[in-house]
Amino acid sequence: MLYPGVTTGIGSLPHGDLESAMAVIREYCPEMPHWPQLRSPRNGDSLMAAALSPLERVGLITGNMKGYPVIDMGANSFRDALAAFYEAYENEAACWIHLHEDSPFHIDLDSYLAFKDVLTDERNRWADMVALKGEVLGPLTLALNIVDGNGRAILHERLLWDVLCKNCAMNAAWQVKDLRRTGHPVLLMIDEPAMLGFDDCEQETVNDDDLQKGLQQIITAIQRMGGLAGVHVCGPADGALLFASGADIIGFDAYRSMDTINRSIPELIAFLERGGWLAWGIVPVTGAFSQETALSLTKRLHEQMSELTRLGVPEALLYRQTALTPACGMARLSEAEAEAVYGRLREVSTLWGWY
Numbered sequence: 001m002l003y004p005g006v007t008t009g010i011g012s013l014p015h016g017d018l019e020s021a022m023a024v025i026r027e028y029c030p031e032m033p034h035w036p037q038l039r040s041p042r043n044g045d046s047l048m049a050a051a052l053s054p055l056e057r058v059g060l061i062t063g064n065m066k067g068y069p070v071i072d073m074g075a076n077s078f079r080d081a082l083a084a085f086y087e088a089y090e091n092e093a094a095c096w097i098h099l100h101e102d103s104p105f106h107i108d109l110d111s112y113l114a115f116k117d118v119l120t121d122e123r124n125r126w127a128d129m130v131a132l133k134g135e136v137l138g139p140l141t142l143a144l145n146i147v148d149g150n151g152r153a154i155l156h157e158r159l160l161w162d163v164l165c166k167n168c169a170m171n172a173a174w175q176v177k178d179l180r181r182t183g184h185p186v187l188l189m190i191d192e193p194a195m196l197g198f199d200d201c202e203q204e205t206v207n208d209d210d211l212q213k214g215l216q217q218i219i220t221a222i223q224r225m226g227g228l229a230g231v232h233v234c235g236p237a238d239g240a241l242l243f244a245s246g247a248d249i250i251g252f253d254a255y256r257s258m259d260t261i262n263r264s265i266p267e268l269i270a271f272l273e274r275g276g277w278l279a280w281g282i283v284p285v286t287g288a289f290s291q292e293t294a295l296s297l298t299k300r301l302h303e304q305m306s307e308l309t310r311l312g313v314p315e316a317l318l319y320r321q322t323a324l325t326p327a328c329g330m331a332r333l334s335e336a337e338a339e340a341v342y343g344r345l346r347e348v349s350t351l352w353g354w355y
Contacts, residue, residue: 230279272314
């Protein structure tokens with residue numbers, strides 16, 4: 001399905017409308033278009049909004065505290081809302097194939113609905129598409145961005161950690177099922193920026209083992225619905241945990257954070273041998289972009305791969321199972337800057353195959 005050097009984006013873009021965003025994606029990532037979350041003054045079109053929607057629909061989100069959504073376990077409505085969530089989860093999990101449009105886990109963001117419309121427009125077919133890419137926010141990032149009734153991140157509440165993992169799993173399963181209706185294979189990425197610097201020694205409840213099991217639950221849901229499952233991290237993270245998660249694709253910041261994989265060589269080899277792919281975020285989206293050319297980035301990529309080969313990673317697997325992406329999302333860039341990043345990415349893909 002995928003081929004070496006295929007390009008795709010991470011998710012967020014600075015564009016104000018889907019038409020202009022999809023025009024950029026069609027030009028630079030026609031083989032694997034991705035759902036672009038667009039810039040919104042109220043952040044109503046974000047992965048966070050998509051992840052919170054099911055919790056709001058069953059009544060678990062009870063308010064807002066200093067910009068953070070609140071789940072108050074002490075509220076009178078909490079027990080009923082929790083029961084409603086688990087009832088919805090059990091109903092959907094019992095019939096994976098029949099996830100329906102009025103499910104509390106459905107996605108109705110404007111950019112998502114428009115993304116599907118563009119992909120299925122008979123007048124403008126995506127002739128080169130080999131797969132399309134969706135995305136959900138991971139449970140760790142979600143747990144650090146929701147607070148309890150005292151304003152404390154709910155990461156410390158084990159019961160709510162289970163809720164968040166199940167919420168993400170069903171949100172992902174619904175999205176895979178929905179996107180497969182386009183007739184194309186689906187890659188569903190779990191975005192976990194909070195894995196940057198995550199240290200289980202500092203957590204009172206959630207540790208590395210909890211995180212790995214949570215990711216595995218979501219990945220299983222994606223794969224059970226017929227999708228490829230991936231995890232994306234924007235900075236240094238525990239590569240061993242990622243490679244053991246069962247994911248089909250691991251996306252990482254290859255420009256700044258090679259330690260994510262360099263420190264887990266045995267696990268990386270096992271991951272590649274079972275068919276896993278690496279999505280190299282080789283094009284920086286920071287100020288470093290202006291200092292790099294397509295040739296310098298291609299050289300950097302080959303040097304990184306050569307070092308992995310020296311450490312014992314099979315060269316054939318490494319080169320065969322490589323996709324290319326920007327290092328991270330681009331919501332904070334200007335439209336012109338984001339388009340320049342995509343253009344550079346496409347140039348690197350072309351050079352990489354001939355270098």
